[in-house]
Amino acid sequence: MLPNGKKFIFSDACEDVFWKFSINVYCYIRHPFLTFFASRERPGLPCPASPHHVFDKFLWRKIFDRDPSTIAMTDKLAAKQIAGDACPDIKVPETLWVGERFEDIPAELIAGDAVVKSTHGSGFFHIIRGGNYDRQEMITKTRKWMRTDYSRYYGEWNYRAIDRRLFVEDLLKHADGRPVSQEAKVYVFGDTALCAFHFHDRLSDQARQSLYDAYGNAYDFDQYLNYPVAIEPAPASLPRVFEVAVRLAAGRDHVRVDLYEVDGELYFSEFTFYNMAGKFGSGIQKEFPQMARLWDLRRTWFLTHPKSGWRGAYARWLKARLDRVAEPAD
DSSP: OOTTSOOOTTHHHHHHHHHHHHHHHHHHHHOHHHHHHHHTTSSSOOOTTSOOSHHHHHHHHHHTOOOTHHHHHHSTTHHHHHHHHHOTTSBOOOEEEEESOGGGSOGGGGSSSEEEEESSSSSOEEEEBTTBOOHHHHHHHHHHHHHOOTHHHHOOGGGGGSOOOEEEEEOOBOTTSOBOOEEEEEEEETTEEEEEEEEESTTSTTOEEEEEETTOOEEOOSOOTTSOBOOOOOOTTHHHHHHHHHHHHTTOSOEEEEEEEETTEEEEEEEESSGGGTOOOHHHHHHOTTHHHHOOGGGSHHHHSOOOHHHHHHHHHHHHHHHHHOOOOO
16 A cells, blocks of 8 residues: 555555465475376466366365365265255165174175265275175275275365264165166256266166256266266256255355266265366366356355464455456356
């Protein structure tokens, strides 16, 4: 501010340079692996100080936006209660048992069809069909799950605070006895469900995947996970899938909401805050380039809850900068 009370014309630019340089250097030094991981997925160096690219926003979320409410939502068991309370009109798979050792699971619960899961990791599940499983293999596998601190891999910090447990769920099945065949992974930004990967006939030889927007348009895209790409009409349930996903997201800046469909009924699967450990596949970004713009960091916990010290000063600068450069969402 000048003596006459007028704002120095370069003050915003100087402040931008200061905070961008300081925060970026802090992130590079304090979190070298995370910044390296982000740098592999984007051109140039990451800019977590003032994130615009989706990879930078994931990196920023890992370092700064440590919203405590995401811990329970990441917990595979607690998330079911949260989803059921938020949307009583959808269902959640029944929990049959909770504990810490596979050896303690009552034999009758896994004598038929069931799913063994853990609360605190990605991909920590095993489907049992007709009571067929190798007991020693399951003991070894679940002990490894229980030893694993999933937060150490790619900075997904909220896994660290989850109480590590095993649980058994009823395997969702259709009326004809087939295991659940339809799954949707919906990408929600604020109040907008932008798109969804839909998996058809999963757990079968005809398994395939499609990418849809909110209007049911199908897109060609680079393969996501290990399923062939299918361009086919959207399922009739898609509008309700998108509507439920928005309700479950509850206005958060970004979360992926996974849902199953069984004979017309929707079942909650999980919330995901770090898609693919903190990135979107190239195919989905190519078809939906507006993802970065729709992801409004002004909705985040870090920028909506007061902070003290240098973090507070940085949060105020970033909020003001985002207000200045905000673009209207499509």
